Amino acid sequence: MIFEAKTSIKKGEMISILKFIGSPNFDTVSKRKIKYIIIHYTGMKDQISAIQKLQSKVAKVSCHYLISKRGNIFQLVKDENVAWHAGKSRWLSDLNLNLKSIGIELVNNGNEPFEKKQINSLIKLLQFLKKNHQINKKFILGHEDIAPKRKKDPGPHFPWFKLYKLNLSKKR
Numbered sequence: 001m002i003f004e005a006k007t008s009i010k011k012g013e014m015i016s017i018l019k020f021i022g023s024p025n026f027d028t029v030s031k032r033k034i035k036y037i038i039i040h041y042t043g044m045k046d047q048i049s050a051i052q053k054l055q056s057k058v059a060k061v062s063c064h065y066l067i068s069k070r071g072n073i074f075q076l077v078k079d080e081n082v083a084w085h086a087g088k089s090r091w092l093s094d095l096n097l098n099l100k101s102i103g104i105e106l107v108n109n110g111n112e113p114f115e116k117k118q119i120n121s122l123i124k125l126l127q128f129l130k131k132n133h134q135i136n137k138k139f140i141l142g143h144e145d146i147a148p149k150r151k152k153d154p155g156p157h158f159p160w161f162k163l164y165k166l167n168l169s170k171k172r
């Protein structure tokens, strides 16, 4: 597996820890406009199995960032590349959102509350990405929003109202 000691977020930003761990599952494009941020939970029993899947050439899935329960942020795919997290998806007139989005996975089995430290790191990452890519808060969405028939993540435990109060989500 690719292991690079590289960070794409510069020193001085509000990001606590960021390690580039890489994934082979991405596409390169000449230039892309990032319009969306899509939030997921991993839905697996633990962090190790989630990372293994997100790096597996067989599973063919990935995301840009994964946030551990302790709040550590790992990057698997660079922002400029297209990660494979959304699948068949739609929002308004946009189809198949991978091309236009950044995907963030939260380590969570899908049936438990999110950790406070994890949400705090997510908030810092969203603030950074929103500013860096000029993303409208109405396009910070959950996987369940863009693929409602197939997906339930990030699910009912996810604190959308907290994000709304911080100007990181529309009211919902």
Ligand SMILES: [Zn+2]
Pocket (backbone or CB within 6 Å): 039, 040, 041, 085, 143, 151, 153
């Ligand atoms: Zn998902």
